[in-house]
Amino acid sequence: MVKLTEKILGESFTKDYLIRVAFEIRFPADLTMKDKIGYFQGKIKENFPIYEERYAVKLPIQDVEKGNLLNYSFKNDITETEIYLNTYSIFGLGTKKYNGFKNFLNIFLENVEIFKEMFKIESTTRLGMRYINSIPLEKDKNNSNTLKNKYFDFCLTEDQNYDFENQYIDLRFNENKYEIHKQLVFQKGQQNFYEVIIDLDNSYKEKILIKEDLKELESRILDLHKLIKIKFFEIIKEEFLELLKK
Secondary structure, three states: OOOOOOOHHOOOOOOOOOEEEEEEEEEEOOHHHHHHHHHHHHHHHOOOEEEEEEEOOOOOOOHHHHHHHHEEEEEOOOOOEEEEOOOOEEEEEEOOOOHHHHHHHHHHHHHHHHHHHHOOOEEEEEEEEEEEEEOOOOHHHHHHHHHHHHHHHOOOOOOOOEEEEEEEEEOOOOOOOEEEEEEEEEEEEEHOOOEEEEEEEEEEOOOOOOOOOOHHHHHHHHHHHHHHHHHHHHHEEEEHHHHHHO
């Protein structure tokens, strides 16, 4: 793992391999939102003009009614960034084209403000953040395995699919308020290149008040972002850190 310092945690790198980033809040389910979806679209239509809807996946244990809840998606012109509302209890911002943490955070907070004012959301029940990196290696299996061992501090071999880890982290208090899921995949990806997938998904599990302002929400996002970076640097080696800086 990389030796952690405040400088490293605050550094921005020339290269990134991010293929998906998403922030989301959860709140008590509210079916009255259904009648206001069109008004919400009007508020964000300038930046997210493309509308899509899809049904929630119905699991075998669900009845038909629960499996048919609509998910709403509002996308930008090139459909690489979207605002989504799922089952009237999840609001999120996701992108395949990440332009840095500060920029993404500002877009998220701006639209959370619009959302909470329109739907009268006073608090959240959970805050989540997900970062997925796809790092191409080599077409040759042996060479790619050598690079994987050089760059990353985990022991997956080419015949293993994934390593899943569930941890509870305390950043501030003696309570387990932060949760992180880490998935590492070494696989053959697009164009026959082997790749490493680093999928980090973390959350803050306590209530956050947002009725008056978004200061507490923003503070928790900063905590989660720091946790994501800490876990990323625990996975990589110094050799990969140098690659990020080039």
